[in-house]
Amino acid sequence: MTDNVITLGHGSGGLLTHELVRDLFVRAFSNPLLDPLDDGAILPSPGGPLALTTDAFVVSPLEFLGGDIGSLAINGTVNDLAVSGARPQHIALAAILEEGLDRALLERVVLSAAEAARGAGVLVVTGDTKVVERGKGDGVYLTTTGVGAMRPGFPRSDRGPGPGDVVLVSGPVGDHGAVILAARSGVELQTTLASDCGPVTDLVEALFEADAVPLFLRDPTRGGLATLLCDLAEAGGCEVAVSEADLPLRTETSAICDIVGVDPLHLACEGCVVAVVEADRANQALDAWRVLESGAGAQAIGELRSAGRGRVVLHTRYGGARTLLRPTAELLPRIC
């Protein structure tokens, strides 16, 4: 039955999304630029390759602690460009508004997007606005598409991630997801927890400046850190071993996850990156990150091992180990 209709799980970023994208979209549009299914496409261009990436934002609520759909839509696409190895430059913004939307709310969202664009150093250069009838939308949906010039020398052609390489994360994971989860569950936050929604451009730039050009670079959004590490284990054809004690995770985020019963490693981040570097570059990469506000909580969280191809193992504080998996069904719809 449910095979014949689209469910919320198809938008989770997990297995159902993956299957829908692979069996329908990629099969229909297949071409060498699309098929790698990275966060963005790399376009050949006479002046050097360009990255192109697009994301639809349907987050609910539209405004949350630390951001709103406007800042999220700008930073989300800026970050997809940055982790593709591009310098984010230009953004196209398409808005689908619901009839009856409060204009003051729309203004706050647009001004927030404009501030995020200034903060990330990108220009919104073109756009579109459509309005749908009441009950056919949910206030505002935004789609942002970004263009940026690829950095020379990235992705690295010498080698990909492999055994012995170190996994770094730039800061606490799951904060964005936890804030949305709390808002959605009616959990009143008595803390200062806010979404990490922000640009990762400085974090990426710092790696290149520190001569720690990453072997793998991604931001853990939908599906969280666990999904990203599963992708890494598959890409590297090896095991990813992560130490729970080294994972940067705020007490508040952890507490919200305990209350609601979800794994913080499945929660989205919106201003965080994961990089894999050679072991002898890990310290210079961490040093470069920790001087940045967005990288103050950076940690080396694990390493790649030749055993257990494609597996992610979390070594707990108590000496145990558990395998990390991607979330199968929808954990939290409309997180971004």
Next chain:
Amino acid sequence: MTDNVITLGHGSGGLLTHELVRDLFVRAFSNPLLDPLDDGAILPSPGGPLALTTDAFVVSPLEFLGGDIGSLAINGTVNDLAVSGARPQHIALAAILEEGLDRALLERVVLSAAEAARGAGVLVVTGDTKVVERGKGDGVYLTTTGVGAMRPGFPRSDRGPGPGDVVLVSGPVGDHGAVILAARSGVELQTTLASDCGPVTDLVEALFEADAVPLFLRDPTRGGLATLLCDLAEAGGCEVAVSEADLPLRTETSAICDIVGVDPLHLACEGCVVAVVEADRANQALDAWRVLESGAGAQAIGELRSAGRGRVVLHTRYGGARTLLRPTAELLPRIC
């Protein structure tokens, strides 16, 4: 009251859309690439300028005579690139799906988009899929963003449109709008009328090959031919005089408009272009168009005159004249 909320009129492409875009979006994001508010932005790039354009598609019904939201989303963005003077190359596609959407319908739409992309010679290189709860969408919304390399020598730097220049249209106007209007009004079509949804790339290419490089080039989508001609009259700082007898308009489209009580010149086309050329290039441009299937109904419909700055005058079959205006309120929501 209504000043404080978004109405369907804000999505019409008419005066309310113009005001919303100018007072909110352009004010917030203002920069030299955005401010011209053309169909797309022209980005400087070391290998030559690129065009970037985005459109959200929310058409209802999702499938209609002559096309569906998939072919419309590809051709709409291909056409925005083409009339910007770019050769369409790459498309990013973001989908917002409603929970409960019939998967077979989604497959038809995606396959139709893929066929449209092949027909227009573009590659869909990246995408995104989100799912919203039942009642927060309407089946499928698609946002397409296109990139293409600008043709050298366009837009023309020697001069813009001015008195004496001729206005050409590539074929019958209003067919897309009429088909949607009929479907929405419950008018049963006993005719072969279908949306003109299709790529205008060949039409644009033909102008360049025929050495009739246009002084103004646009496709009459939301707001129809009348809105486009008003924009032209303002851009040229002169009067646009159009002859009703020369306007290519199908009897069926005209009949539907009579039944429903709308002006066919306010109805969207989705596979048609309007070009302004010097008077001594008009015939070679028309000849080049008329050998194409999409240009078989091409006509010279009028000219630019120095009197009546910014005004569009339609000279009727019966010797009268009326001023053409943009539609003020929403004529037909969700036409594209």
